[in-house]
Amino acid sequence: MRSENTQEITQIIKEHAIRWNTLKNEVRKGIIGQDEIVERIFIGLLCNGHILLEGVPGLAKTTLIKCIAQAIGLEYKRIQFTPDLLPADLIGTLIYNPKTQEFQTKKGPIFANLVLADEINRAPAKVQSALLQVMQEHQVTIGDKTYHLEVPFLVLATQNPIEQEGTYRLPEAQVDRFMFKLLITYPEYEQERLIIEKVFQPEEINKVIGKQEIRESQKLVEQIYIDEKVVEYILKIVFATRFPKEISGLEEVSSLIEYGASPRATLTLHHAAKAYAFLKQRHFVVPDDIKSIATDVLRHRILLTYQAEAENVTTDQIVQKILRTIPSP
Secondary structure, three states: OOHHHHHHHHHHHHHHHHHHHHHHHHHOOOOOOOHHHHHHHHHHHHHOOOEEEEOOOOOOHHHHHHHHHHHHOOOEEEEEOOOOOOHHHHHEEEEEEOOOOEEEEEEOOOOOOEEEEEOHHHOOHHHHHHHHHHHHHOEEEEOOEEEEOOOOOEEEEEEOOOOOOOOOOOOHHHHOOOOEEEEOOOOOHHHHHHHHHHHHOOOOOOOOOOHHHHHHHHHHHHOOEOOHHHHHHHHHHHHHHHOHHHOOOOHHHHHOEEEOOOHHHHHHHHHHHHHHHHHOOOOEOOHHHHHHHHHHHHOOOOEEOHHHHHOOOOHHHHHHHHHHHOOOO
């Protein structure tokens, strides 16, 4: 890459990244203390990747998505998943019109830019499969006609970790399709004080960027430079989840991992690291970018053994152990 081109692309990336920082500040008008979660959702938008949110009720997951949708000017839909939900309730169906004697297409709530799948594990497997097929293919077939979903298209699915009665566990193969699994925690003491003030003095959220600017930023993310050494670092991390016995310092981890991360994890780390660098106003990826996102990318892609569960070992602890053991370039 010539130096003039490098300087030019660096300046363009900086200008676009500043807009996303302005967007973050706009979202802060409605959300307190979830900066990292907001940043990960931005990465999802930049990479067309879907996100699984896990947190107890009342942590403003729905409000968060609404605020982002308002600040970007995207169409937003919320779907409450229940045991009696049908795939047609999600994607749409054909309705017979007796006046015209023809079938008319009624599109479901999946036809939006931002879709909140609330408590996804409360719906049976056939509904979960319908949603995940849409996420993978970005298209819906109703009757004999196929509809392509408008870009950007982002599904944010939520799970409640404390109440499992009446739920249907998401299979690992389906969970793997989510770019990130994010854990939303309680706000800090002073943050909760600010939340009280926000409730009684809400601020209006203005549109900061639009669909066209999102598409332009997505193209810029693809141009972010990632060195071959950083690519090797990504590969070593992912392969360490599959074959920990072969790496010095990780021998004891092998008894805790049933299955390691899939190739989809490798692709996600590669793409998400570029988006992370973009948001940090850089035109290149550094190893610390990989470390920053690795846990969110891998926590739902590593299947633990019964021994790990008995010892209360989490995938987060295993990922951190791998990051400490694998030397960064």
